[in-house]
Amino acid sequence: MRLTSVLCFVAFVSFVFPVVAEAQGKKVYISVDMEGISGVNGDDQTSPGGAEYGRARKLMVEDANAAIRGAFEGGATDVLVNDSHGHQRNLLPEDLDPRARLISHTFKRYGMMEGLDETFDAIVFVGYHAKADAPRGLFAHTGSGVVRDLQVNGRSVGEGGMNAALAAWYGVPVVTVTGDDTAVDEVKAVVPGIRGVVVKRAINIRAVELRPLADARRDIQAGVREGVQTAKKPARERLNSYQVRMQFRNFTIPEVASAFTEITQVAPDTVQFTRPTMPEAYRLIRVLYRFINTD
Numbered sequence: 001m002r003l004t005s006v007l008c009f010v011a012f013v014s015f016v017f018p019v020v021a022e023a024q025g026k027k028v029y030i031s032v033d034m035e036g037i038s039g040v041n042g043d044d045q046t047s048p049g050g051a052e053y054g055r056a057r058k059l060m061v062e063d064a065n066a067a068i069r070g071a072f073e074g075g076a077t078d079v080l081v082n083d084s085h086g087h088q089r090n091l092l093p094e095d096l097d098p099r100a101r102l103i104s105h106t107f108k109r110y111g112m113m114e115g116l117d118e119t120f121d122a123i124v125f126v127g128y129h130a131k132a133d134a135p136r137g138l139f140a141h142t143g144s145g146v147v148r149d150l151q152v153n154g155r156s157v158g159e160g161g162m163n164a165a166l167a168a169w170y171g172v173p174v175v176t177v178t179g180d181d182t183a184v185d186e187v188k189a190v191v192p193g194i195r196g197v198v199v200k201r202a203i204n205i206r207a208v209e210l211r212p213l214a215d216a217r218r219d220i221q222a223g224v225r226e227g228v229q230t231a232k233k234p235a236r237e238r239l240n241s242y243q244v245r246m247q248f249r250n251f252t253i254p255e256v257a258s259a260f261t262e263i264t265q266v267a268p269d270t271v272q273f274t275r276p277t278m279p280e281a282y283r284l285i286r287v288l289y290r291f292i293n294t295d
């Protein structure tokens with residue numbers, strides 16, 4: 001083949017198969033909660049009935065967009081955002097970076113991690129908060145207000161830890177977490193090597209010292225960029241079984257839950273169950289904290 005023919009052939013191949021180049025790009029999953037968003041500082045911001053909910057939605061999408069920019073700068077070619085707060089319909093698609101796909105609204109079997117599977121290269125937690133009863137954690141809770149403590153295989157976890165266990169099941173690394181300092185410390189303790197971006201300092205469960213918004217968003221973008229750039233997929237972590245223990249703030253939910261034969265009420269306020277896989281355990285945890293109506 002003459003040189004010109006070779007060049008023509010190369011040009012033809014790269015025209016017909018542009019996917020070859022794109023296949024090297026990373027697929028990034030971003031789970032966005034609200035309490036740990038830059039600037040969010042009050043109960044009247046975090047649910048649709050609240051007077052300042054509209055403001056908080058704007059703040060939330062700005063942090064999400066900073067993370068999306070960072071992901072693309074870090075080598076992502078596909079970004080999936082999952083709205084992970086409350087009724088999970090907080091992010092307005094018209095305000096979101098147009099390059100990202102958005103999972104919106106509930107019911108989702110996997111809640112804050114809906115849509116995740118082993119095809120992703122990296123996961124980012126944006127706007128996360130500390131677990132229930134964490135001293136000093138701003139808006140500290142786990143799943144909903146009814147949980148006092150959640151343990152998976154003997155380890156007390158918050159939403160970040162629970163979601164990280166599901167990520168480990170799929171072998172996708174959680175590379176960056178953003179939130180207040182207590183939330184970031186908590187997730188760092190269960191996900192070695194993760195990058196943390198502190199966007200505000202919790203003074204206690206209500207009071208907070210906010211960083212300037214532009215600084216916080218700049219750091220989110222950089223933290224996600226570096227996290228995605230250096231992401232390496234670990235082996236999938238699949239244990240033989242997942243034992244879950246949940247302590248509640250009331251006695252009624254454990255009593256209702258004991259109607260399921262696989263759930264044992266081990267104390268007036270505590271239930272325990274075992275599932276063979278983390279996705280199955282995750283689903284049942286969500287049912288117990290969110291979908292039992294004791295009225």
Ligand SMILES: [Zn+2]
Binds near residue numbers: 033035129143159
């Ligand atoms: Zn949350």
